[in-house]
Amino acid sequence: MPRPVNRQIVLRSRPVGMPKPGDFELVESRLPAPKDGEILSRTLYLSLDPYMRGRISGARSYAQSVEIGQVIVGATVGEVLESKHPDFAKGDIVQGYSGWQSHGVAAGGTVRKLDPRQAPVSTALGVLGMPGMTAYVGLLDIGRPKPGETVVVSAASGAVGSAVGQIAKMKGARAVGIAGSQDKCDYVVGELGFDACVNYKTGDLPAALRAACPSGIDVYFENVGGDVLRAVMTLLNQNARIPLCGLISEYNATESTPGPSLLPLLFNRALVQGFIVSDHMSRMGDFLKDCGGWVREGRLKHREDIVTGLEKAPEAFIGLLQGKNFGKLLVRVGQDPSK
Numbered sequence: 001m002p003r004p005v006n007r008q009i010v011l012r013s014r015p016v017g018m019p020k021p022g023d024f025e026l027v028e029s030r031l032p033a034p035k036d037g038e039i040l041s042r043t044l045y046l047s048l049d050p051y052m053r054g055r056i057s058g059a060r061s062y063a064q065s066v067e068i069g070q071v072i073v074g075a076t077v078g079e080v081l082e083s084k085h086p087d088f089a090k091g092d093i094v095q096g097y098s099g100w101q102s103h104g105v106a107a108g109g110t111v112r113k114l115d116p117r118q119a120p121v122s123t124a125l126g127v128l129g130m131p132g133m134t135a136y137v138g139l140l141d142i143g144r145p146k147p148g149e150t151v152v153v154s155a156a157s158g159a160v161g162s163a164v165g166q167i168a169k170m171k172g173a174r175a176v177g178i179a180g181s182q183d184k185c186d187y188v189v190g191e192l193g194f195d196a197c198v199n200y201k202t203g204d205l206p207a208a209l210r211a212a213c214p215s216g217i218d219v220y221f222e223n224v225g226g227d228v229l230r231a232v233m234t235l236l237n238q239n240a241r242i243p244l245c246g247l248i249s250e251y252n253a254t255e256s257t258p259g260p261s262l263l264p265l266l267f268n269r270a271l272v273q274g275f276i277v278s279d280h281m282s283r284m285g286d287f288l289k290d291c292g293g294w295v296r297e298g299r300l301k302h303r304e305d306i307v308t309g310l311e312k313a314p315e316a317f318i319g320l321l322q323g324k325n326f327g328k329l330l331v332r333v334g335q336d337p338s339k
């Protein structure tokens with residue numbers, strides 16, 4: 001029987017500024033057979049994440065760039081079609097890193113088997129995957145919120161931000177979100193239970209944030225940078241903590257962006273700590289136990305924004321960099337058999 005065709009999205013050119021659809025190309029290739037110790041899977045869901053903007057640029061970062069002509073990297077959930085690894089069988093659902101393609105071959109040691117009875121398998125890319133874990137370790141290990149403190153998080157309706165505010169509430173803190181539309185703010189307060197949410201695209205952000213944080217800000221979970229960070233800095237309390245998670249407003253910048261004054265950090269003895277979730281894998285067991293339980297109990301809510309078809313990945317990814325996604329952005333690449 002001929003091997004199935006693999007559809008792949010490869011990097012055609014390095015984007016300058018905001019990526020364009022023409023920076024990506026859909027190609028077809030013949031699928032390799034798995035060797036001993038490997039599995040072949042068909043992709044059910046592809047996760048689209050802001051860090052991918054860094055990977056398709058040539059700039060130095062904490063991870064290697066995707067080369068021109070290579071498949072774009074990305075986390076996936078897939079169904080095993082063939083296994084040459086003793087721990088996996090045909091029909092297993094696994095979380096791996098096949099990237100932007102319809103099928104992937106991977107070493108068995110690089111994928112994690114999922115149990116569809118525990119939670120929908122797509123959550124392994126969102127609230128119970130890398131973004132949820134980022135929220136968990138960034139907030140609890142670096143932000144360390146105490147009861148009664150005010151925690152502010154930007155990109156609050158997104159995959160990371162939505163979990164940050166809800167976990168902050170569970171720890172007895174006041175949670176204030178910052179998001180890019182009224183709909184997103186309504187969701188953050190009405191559905192997720194944050195105490196307040198400020199739309200940074202309308203009105204006077206510093207004044208609105210001051211009104212939402214009458215006791216100042218003890219923890220700022222930073223996802224965006226730029227004007228939002230500038231407004232937050234004026235409200236920091238003494239001994240504030242800033243888990244520096246992401247700076248999405250700068251990911252498409254073509255020249256250096258003017259930064260906020262660092263004086264408030266000095267005056268308030270604030271701690272700013274950059275972190276990369278992959279350095280915190282020792283916390284995976286705690287994360288899955290706590291967040292898995294909270295999800296099953298309905299205390300940690302999440303929202304998915306799913307587009308259908310691998311060919312839609314470039315457009316959806318560009319939308320993510322413009323705030324068009326509402327919730328964890330996923331591409332449905334194949335039919336999910338567990339649904």
Ligand SMILES: NC(=O)c1ccc[n+]([C@@H]2O[C@H](COP(=O)([O-])OP(=O)(O)OC[C@H]3O[C@@H](n4cnc5c(N)ncnc54)[C@H](OP(=O)(O)O)[C@@H]3O)[C@@H](O)[C@H]2O)c1
Pocket residue numbers: 049050051130131134155156157158159160161178179180181184223224244245246247248249250275276277278320321322323324325326327328329
């Ligand atoms: N350090 C780590 O290990 C790590 C791991 C995962 C994620 N992150 C970072 O966490 C942040 C959130 O990631 P996510 O996966 O949860 O994405 P997300 O929030 O689901 O989606 C990205 C959101 O960012 C906001 N945004 C986009 N462009 C913006 C701009 N120019 N200015 C301000 N906001 C903008 C948009 O929301 P609005 O409409 O509300 O603006 C957009 O919906 C990103 O900065 C990402 O790089 C870091």
